[in-house]
Amino acid sequence: MDEGLYKLTSWLSPAYPVGAYTYSHGLEWAIHAGDVGDASTAESWIAACLEHGAGRSDAILLVQAHGAASAGDSTYLREVSELAFALAPSSERLLETKAQGAAFSEVTQTAWGADAWTRSPYTVALGAAAAQHGIPAKQTVEMFLHAYASNLVSACVRLVPLGQSEGQQIIAHLMPLVEMVSAEALTSDLDDLGSIAIRADIASMKHETQDVRLFRS
DSSP, X not given: OOHHHHHHHHHTSTTSSSOGGXXXXXXXXXXXXXXXXXXXXXXXXXXXXXXHSHHHHHHHHHHHHHHHHHHTOHHHHHHHHHHHHHTOOSHHHHHHHHHHXXXXXXXXXXXHXXXXXXXXXXXXXXXXXXXXXXXOHHHHHHHHHHHHHHHHHHHHHHHSOOOHHHHHHHHHHTHHHHHHHHHXXXXXXXXXXXXXXXXXXXXXXXXTTOSSOSSOO
């Protein structure tokens, strides 16, 4: 059995108690505003987040955290963590990464014996835990981006709404993009961080004052 894959599948499962299903990453407002209203616009929005927004940035931060933890460099790991918090474009996106990071750290320490990085962003905690368990960075970042995209698709299925089959088609279509963004993250460093998914960032800000909300972000 591939133990690393088994662990990642568990850690990134919707059943893992980090509360990922309660966050839409601003998608709830985008749907309310009419930016996303069908399978095509949902796929375009998620692809933009993956390639040009938080998906890409989080992938780079995860890889850097993995490298720091593998090298036992706690100073650099803390630097990556602080930068990840600073890059959150809104209070809800900051809550998203803080709360999920704390929840992931606590349950992973209890169930799998990893150190607790309860004050780290989610991607940093995940990258550090994977490194501690000897799981390769490539496998970790690919599985993370798949889970990131899948969670956004799940939000669209519930809110647009889309059919389950349409949701799975989006995930299938995004596979080459997940592979590309993962490969770029593995050869990037903190100087390569940046985002041009401005509408997605605005959506996360607008969601904070949305009258009716089902999601926390």
